[in-house]
Amino acid sequence: MTLLADQIKNAALNFGYEKCGIIKISDIDGYKEKLEERIEKVPEAKGFYQGQYRFTQLKDTYPWAKSIVICVRKYGKYHIPEHLKGMIAKYYLVDGRKDENSKDFQDSLKYEKYMKDLGLRAETERGFGLVPLRFAAMKAGLGIVRKNNFFYTESGSTVYLEAWLIDKELENIETPKVRPCSEKCNLCMKACPxxxxxxxxxxxxxxxxxxxxxxxxxxxxxxxxxxxxxxxxxxCDACQDVCPMNKNSWKEIEEFPNLQELSExxxxxxxxxxxxxxxxxxxxxxxxxxxxxxxxxxxxxxxxxxxxxxxxxxxxxxxxxxxxxxxxxxxxxxxxxxxxxxx
Structure with a gap:
């Protein structure tokens, strides 16, 4: 099974993902406790968080699923039209999760096909996901969540997450190499409008x-x-833009399909x-x-x-x-x- 896990991870890297990890579906069991902690801290948002409880019932909803493949893809590489900065958050301008014209989307389809060709049952949802994405990524050791609640790798927070449920019990966990937030830093909180x-x-x-x-x-x-x-x-980009861990992380080296035309x-x-x-x-x-x-x-x-x-x-x-x-x-x-x- 170690060989299969390595194949899945290496394929993800070949299809353009920055990182890939695999966790057992039981590793999500602690999510309910974290969710209830969040609601206790922000009780007025209880209604908002109700929808997240679906992630606490994965074993019942998907009884065939044994593991979660979680991948990280960098989006902080695209040119952003200047007049849209501060109006539309950058992530949404270059979000490839559902954009069929983007290479990111096409790579995601190819990667899913690769897993199925290995004989795996693999299912995802290219939007908000079938699993708690940030929680799963942390469990896989791919990075950390910082004070502003965004997930970070060595590339900063200019990354998004995709996950697949698969029907084989596999594991491939990394040790995160990202240093934690400074206890003294509160720039994201000060910047939050x-x-x-x-x-x-x-x-x-x-x-x-x-x-x-x-x-x-x-x-x-x-x-x-x-x-x-x-x-x-x-x-809104306020808390990510001021974060020291995002300094120089965005490199405008590629054009996102059709973005320039739409921006006009x-x-x-x-x-x-x-x-x-x-x-x-x-x-x-x-x-x-x-x-x-x-x-x-x-x-x-x-x-x-x-x-x-x-x-x-x-x-x-x-x-x-x-x-x-x-x-x-x-x-x-x-x-x-x-x-x-x-x-």
């Missing part, structure tokens, strides 16, 4: 700018943290002018944390960014948004008009 990072290794998703601008934040005019969101429209269609003003078919077919396919039924959030978030960083030429765009076909957008635009006293 909404104090979502109120304590080390603790995050309140209810206050997180990235959460609010993607799958949460359904009532922006009354959102407690709308001013703290600042110029962000989708996601994105600005605060252009978002407000987007028709809903474009938002549903193009923007949602790329930025899938906002579902199709909620693509109006793009316009709401753009208006919020305009208010937080108001410039005179935004005026006509906000007034025009008062006539948008979507009620949520009209409500946000009307709130902005009153806030800015545009009439």
């Amino acid at each position: 909404s104090a979502s990072l109120s304590k080390p290794y603790t995050m309140n998703p209810i206050a997180c700018v990235s959460c609010i601008t993607t799958f949460m934040g359904r009532d922006m005019p009354n959102e407690k943290y709308k001013e703290q969101i600042g110029a962000w429209v989708y996601g 269609q994105i600005s605060l003003e252009k978002i407000l002018k987007m028709d809903y078919s474009y938002l549903e077919e193009v923007m949602q396919a790329k930025f899938w944390y906002i579902d199709k039924a909620s693509v109006w959030k793009w316009k709401v978030n753009a208006i919020n960014a305009m208010v937080n960083n108001y410039e005179e030429h935004y005026r006509d765009h906000i007034l025009e948004a008062c006539k948008d076909s979507n009620l949520k957008v009209r409500e946000m635009a009307e709130w902005a008009v009153n806030k800015l006293e545009l009439q």
